[in-house]
Amino acid sequence: MRLDDIMTTDTGTRLTLTYAPAAEALNNDALRTENILGIVLFDSPLSAGIDADQSSGILKTPLSIYGSDVCEIWGTTQTVVPGHYLDIRYRRSATLTLGSITLAITSPTDDGDNISPPPIQSCAQEAYQQIFNLLQQSGHLHLLRVWNFLPDINRSTHGLEHYRQFNIGRQSSFIAHNRLTEESSIPAASAVGTSSANLVVHFLAGRHKSVALENPRQISAYRYPKEYGPCSPTFSRGGWLNLDQQHALFISGTASIVGHDTLHIGDVAAQTQESIRNISAVIDEANRVAGHHLHTLNTLNYRVYFRNIADLSIIQTELNRLIAPATKTLYTQADICRSELLVEIEATGGVVHL
Template sequence: MYRKLHYKYATISAQPFEKMLSQLLAELNCTYTPMRMVFFTTISSNSQYVEYLTLIQRMINDKFGTQAPVISLVAQDTLAHVGLAVEIHEMEILASESLLYKKWNNTSYITLHDDSCKRLFLGGIISKDLNQSIAAQSEEVFDTIEAIMEIESMPIYSIVRQWNYIEKITEYNQERQNYQAFNDVRSLFYDQTEWKNGFPAATGIGMDWGGVMIDLNATLAYNADTNITPIDNPLQVAAHAYSQVQLLGKVDERLSHKTTPKFERAKQVIQCGSGVLYVSGTAAIRGELSLQGVGIEEQTRITIENINVLTGKHPLEIIRVYLKNTEELEAAETVISQLYHGVSAIYLQADVCREELLIEIEGVSIITH
């Protein structure tokens, strides 16, 4: 039987943070079981990041008690007159499924399983010290992920969707680019397993503060009723097959070379014929080269063409739009509203993983019989 997934946004105009959060949560109604909530707002320092995250955790626990969703906070400016936004992932839970709310070392997570598969919802994983190097924070975050997945008997290869938020993603620390430092640690973590069904779908995007933060969904198939498939784009070189030319900064001393971003362009998870298609963060890249000097409108159109190759006949239900330059919001929004009319969207300011890229879009398609 098909389990419907639901994705939506809730937003509120700019006010003092606690007031925005209180009002947003007071007005928030979840029709189904909330599994994940991702909050986006402007943040001015790492100390403020921790302050806001602590407040969110407290107010979410007050609202949901022992059945709180997995939560995370992303330090990205919300655009289009929004002060605070939350992306909500809900699921219809069937009587045949076991839903459990768990905690390990102060990290909350959710498991859901039935006869066909086991799912893990894990998020908001950050370092205890946001002032460490990106490499050190990445190692700590992946250690937490590994510990929880081992407890749950979920192999690393069962990760199907991963969101990687990296503070000041394109900046350098002692000749090492932050994004490359993260990619090298991710590669060392991923090298512990064999990825028979491809790497996860993923987004690697900048944020102003918060160090390194990861959200993920994992699905472990028990039988042929659940099928997990990577989706490739023939117009693009797979990210995990990029040449060394695209990888910036100094080589990690533990490695013989800089490692590629380990993700698929999209990942499909189907249970009994229906399910979800996760579209990775997608930009105006053809082959492995960025389209430079063409402007925001053309980069947006090429990005959407790349996404449409991945989604095929399955329409997008929701998208996130990351813009490098806030002044290009109107131009990007015009193109997106024409090509993705009626699709729920949120616009955020964030550095994309390559300096020359002006926009990145990710999304979700729901696949039904």
């Protein structure tokens, strides 16, 4: 079936997010199902032998998951077809696109601190350049949610921390594609550090525009003062999407930050509590925008990034106290964008669970 046929025959859509054992999802060859946008795999012995390029629907995440080997399965009620554009592999329906790009961070043989621009900055700019070009060509103009995975995010090379290098490259592409002229179009996002040598970016985009959400307890990330780097991070605190009467909520990676200051340095329990207070504030803002009490802490799914394995049990204890234990929560080990942060939490709500 041609994509043009799908675009004209599919009508309404729903976004779905389910969780399944990775072995079960892959053994059932879920990507042959015409409604699957993609399967997000985490590092495990099972995923190690799977090449993401074998199918555009496998999104490999360079982070280890703790607990059972669970994957995320993103889908829709529309027919989905695979595709690729330069380094991007994606699957799309008439309304939604889920894609991934992986770029190797390489330096010239005479690697030195005088390289301009630094390799991570160049790769970030190239990744977002490709993403924006694809969205422009596909008609799915609106970037809804982005997950960024950076090598050694807190390390400094070429005179600047890797996260700050990444922010320069990302913002350069946003400016080049005229995507900073309207703050309401800035997507929800997360950015965490990995031990991989690659920059990996997963993204969800679509025909429908989301409403960017900010947290009244925090300064908008794109307005951070210069002490956090030459360019501010380009993301909103969350995004609310009204998709054919489905009210989806994407909450960005959220940490123990009030205003623009890191709180509770060295105290992972207090940082977890502060992160949940911030998530609750974004939920309140989403409900205000929607005009209805649509979302609560107990109706969201969570992905938790923790820096130190020794802190995991403390974080789990706090979340089990603050959120209903039945709530789906995935735990992955990663470095956080600020070296003093020990935990970061993102959330998704309003999606249909099949």
